[in-house]
Amino acid sequence: xxxxxxxxxxxxxxxxxxxxxxxxxxxxxxxxxxxxxxxxxxxxxxxxxxxxxxxxxxxxxxxxxxxxxxxxxxxxxxxxxxxxxxxxxxxxxxxxxxxxxxxxxxxxxxxxxxxxxxxxxxxxxxxxxxxxxxxxxxxxxxxxxxxxxxxxxxxxxxxxxxxxxxxxxxxxxxxxxxxxxxxxxxxxxxxxxxxxxxxxxxxxxxxxxxxxxxxxxxxxxxxxxxxxxxxxxxxxxxxxxxxxxxxxxxxxxxxxxxxxxxxxxxxxxxxxxxxxxxxxxxxxxxxxxxxxxxxxxxxxxxxxxxxxxxxxxxxxxxxxxxxxxxxxxxxxxxxxxxxxxxxxxxxxxxxxxxxxxxxxxxxxxxxxxxxxxxxxxxxxxxxxxxxxxxxxxxxxxxxxxxxxxxxxxxxxxxxxxxxxxxxxxxxxxxxxxxx
Numbered sequence: 001x002x003x004x005x006x007x008x009x010x011x012x013x014x015x016x017x018x019x020x021x022x023x024x025x026x027x028x029x030x031x032x033x034x035x036x037x038x039x040x041x042x043x044x045x046x047x048x049x050x051x052x053x054x055x056x057x058x059x060x061x062x063x064x065x066x067x068x069x070x071x072x073x074x075x076x077x078x079x080x081x082x083x084x085x086x087x088x089x090x091x092x093x094x095x096x097x098x099x100x101x102x103x104x105x106x107x108x109x110x111x112x113x114x115x116x117x118x119x120x121x122x123x124x125x126x127x128x129x130x131x132x133x134x135x136x137x138x139x140x141x142x143x144x145x146x147x148x149x150x151x152x153x154x155x156x157x158x159x160x161x162x163x164x165x166x167x168x169x170x171x172x173x174x175x176x177x178x179x180x181x182x183x184x185x186x187x188x189x190x191x192x193x194x195x196x197x198x199x200x201x202x203x204x205x206x207x208x209x210x211x212x213x214x215x216x217x218x219x220x221x222x223x224x225x226x227x228x229x230x231x232x233x234x235x236x237x238x239x240x241x242x243x244x245x246x247x248x249x250x251x252x253x254x255x256x257x258x259x260x261x262x263x264x265x266x267x268x269x270x271x272x273x274x275x276x277x278x279x280x281x282x283x284x285x286x287x288x289x290x291x292x293x294x295x296x297x298x299x300x301x302x303x304x305x306x307x308x309x310x311x312x313x314x315x316x317x318x319x320x321x322x323x324x325x326x327x328x329x330x331x332x333x334x335x336x337x338x339x340x341x342x343x344x345x346x347x348x349x350x351x352x353x354x355x356x357x358x359x360x361x362x363x364x365x366x367x368x369x370x371x372x373x374x375x376x377x378x379x380x381x382x383x384x385x386x387x388x389x390x391x392x393x394x395x396x397x398x399x400x401x402x403x404x405x406x407x408x409x410x411x412x413x414x415x416x417x418x419x420x421x422x423x424x425x426x427x428x429x430x431x432x433x434x435x
Contacts, residue, residue: 002122003021003025003125004122005402006297006402007094007104007112007299008102008103008104008105008112008118009021009102009103009104010093010094010096010101010102011093011100011101011102012099013044013045013046013049013050013093013100013101014046014049017050017100017101017102017103019050019052019053020053022050022053022054022057023054023056023057024057024125025103025121025125026054026055026056026057026061026089027058027060027061027124027131028121028122028124028125029058029087029089029105030057030058030062030063030087030140031061031132033058033063033086034063034086035062035063035064035085035086036063036064036065036083036084036085036086037058037064037065037066037085037086037088037089038065038068038076038079038085038087038145039051039054039055039067039068039076039088039089039090040068040070040071040072040073040076040088040089040090040091040148041069041070041071041092042090042091042176042177042232043070043175043202043231044091044092044093044098044202045098046101047091047101050091051067051091054089054091055067055142058140059139059141060132060139060140061131061132061134062134062138062139062140063140064142065140065141065142066083066085066142066143066144067142067143067144067145068145069144069148069149070177070179070180071148071149071152071177071180071181072152072177072178072182072229072232072233072234072329072330072331073092073094073104073177073232073233073234073327073328073329074152074156074327074328074329074330074331074332075148075149075152075181076088076090077106077326077329078110078152078155078156079152079155080106080107080108081108081109081110082155084108085108086108087105087106087108088105088110089104090103090104090106090232091103092104092231092232093231094230094231094234095206095210095211095230095231095235095317096206097206097207098203098205098207105117105121106327110324110326110327111299112298112299114299114303115299149181150184153184153188156329156332156335157185157188157189157335160189160335160339161343162189162338162342162343163190163342164186164189164338165189165190166190166191166192167191167192167225167338167341167342168191168193168224169191169193169194169226170196170220170221170224170225170226170227170239171183171186171193171195171196171198171226171227171229172196172211172214172227172228172229173195173196173197173210174197174205174206174209174211174229174231174233175197175198175199175204175205175206175207175209175210176200176206176210176229176231176232177229177231177232177233178229178233178330178331179198181233181331182227182233182330182334185331185335186338196209196216196217196220197210197216205231206230206231210229210230211228211229211235211236211237211317211318211330212230213228214226214228214237214245215245216228219243221239221243225240225241225337225348226238226239226240227239227334229330229331230330233329233330233331234298234319234327234330235317235318235328236248236320236330236331236333237318238334238337238348240348240349240352241347241349242349244352246352247318248315248317248318248319248320249272249279249280249316249357250280251314251318251333251337252312252313252314252320253284253354253355254337254340254348254351254355255312255336255337255340256270256284256287257354258340259311259312260289264311265289265312266309266310267290267308267309267310268288268290269289269290269308269310270289270291270292270312270313271291271294271301271305271308271313271314272291272294272301272313272314272316273293273294273295273296273300273316274293274294274295274296274397275315275317275410276293276315276316277357277412278394278395278412279355279356279357280355283354283355283356287354292304292308292310296399296402298321298327298328301313301314301315301319301321302321302325302326302327305321311323311325315328318330318333320333320336358393358394358395358414358419359412359413359414359415359416359418359419360410360412360419361410361411361412361416361419361420361423362408362410362423363410363423363427364401364404364406364407364408364409365407365430365431365435366435367405367406367407367430367431367435368405368434368435369434370400370401370405370406370407370434371400372433372434373398373400373407376430376433378433379426379429379430379433382425382429383398383426386411386422386425386426390411390412390413390418393414394413394419394422395410395411395412396409396411396422397409397410397411398410398426398430407434409423409426409427409430410423411423411426
């Protein structure tokens with residue numbers, strides 16, 4: 001059974017993601033590392049339990065660990081680089097509910113581990129190979145970075161050119177990892193910040209709030225720009241002054257135009273995934289920017305950005321990767337948005353007009369064997385027929401989920417009714433053939 005999905009190891013805490021599994025993952029990862037390793041977590045009830053197991057696992061194979069406490073995943077990536085750690089680890093299930101948890105690994109450059117590196121860890125865990133038997137002074141030690149949030153904020157604000165004095169933001173921390181860092185970063189620049197969903201109790205992370213529920217903040221933003229983070233704060237969904245949601249595609253379109261106008265969009269290209277809205281591609285075409293698409297997952301966006309030397313990439317869900325080509329960081333994305341608004345003097349509701357989104361319908365179909373999609377001739381014939389029908393004013397994407405027994409059917413079209421009609425038809429075919 002595969003342990004790693006598209007975004008680390010993730011599942012029900014203490015059922016699939018157990019302390020024993022975390023301990024073994026750490027031992028396996030530590031076998032090829034001489035440390036130190038930095039470990040952060042979000043606010044889930046199970047977070048400290050799993051973080052303790054990770055610390056112990058690394059220590060048993062002689063690797064020192066540094067506890068960062070509750071901190072955004074972008075801080076784990078950032079501090080991994082800054083203190084010269086060999087690995088960074090985040091305990092979080094991102095936007096999933098509180099009952100779930102997960103483990104994400106980052107390399108010394110702050111990027112998520114490659115598929116090959118994750119597979120090597122997985123193989124060590126599942127092979128049952130003997131572990132080193134260290135004792136006494138050979139075991140690793142744990143330390144605590146008490147000022148981890150402050151050090152992270154200091155790093156991401158270094159070189160930030162704009163004064164945000166007097167600008168008002170409404171910030172939704174999703175009762176998660178952004179609760180300290182996001183308000184600190186914005187207030188350090190002079191912004192006026194009202195914070196929502198910043199009282200975690202271990203069970204309310206992402207619960208009716210955050211990047212997966214932007215309507216919560218939209219009802220409370222009152223004409224201010226809203227910033228919605230998810231549980232580990234790697235995503236950002238914004239709210240404009242009219243209370244409308246601004247997803248990752250729209251944010252990337254805003255950033256791409258801004259950077260191109262200043263000759264800062266290297267190679268005039270942006271990297272996104274196959275889920276990105278057709279409206280994004282058309283908006284980029286109008287301003288002479290090439291779009292490169294990857295499979296779903298910000299790790300694949302990152303790999304393509306590095307290969308193509310791009311300085312902007314991301315996902316519709318709000319994962320945005322910027323010039324350091326490391327990892328998604330919702331707080332850095334929020335700062336980039338603040339810089340665009342401040343330097344242009346334009347409101348977000350005006351900036352977003354550069355992209356018109358096509359209506360998009362996504363249906364998830366439960367199936368017995370998602371792997372059978374590849375060879376399902378009838379499904380692909382129907383997909384081809386739908387693509388011919390939609391022509392240049394629509395798009396169809398049918399793919400297997402990376403983490404669940406589902407086939408995802410996504411359709412974009414000129415109208416919601418047409419997209420819904422085509423998606424419903426294709427979902428029925430998938431269910432008949434694979435369900």
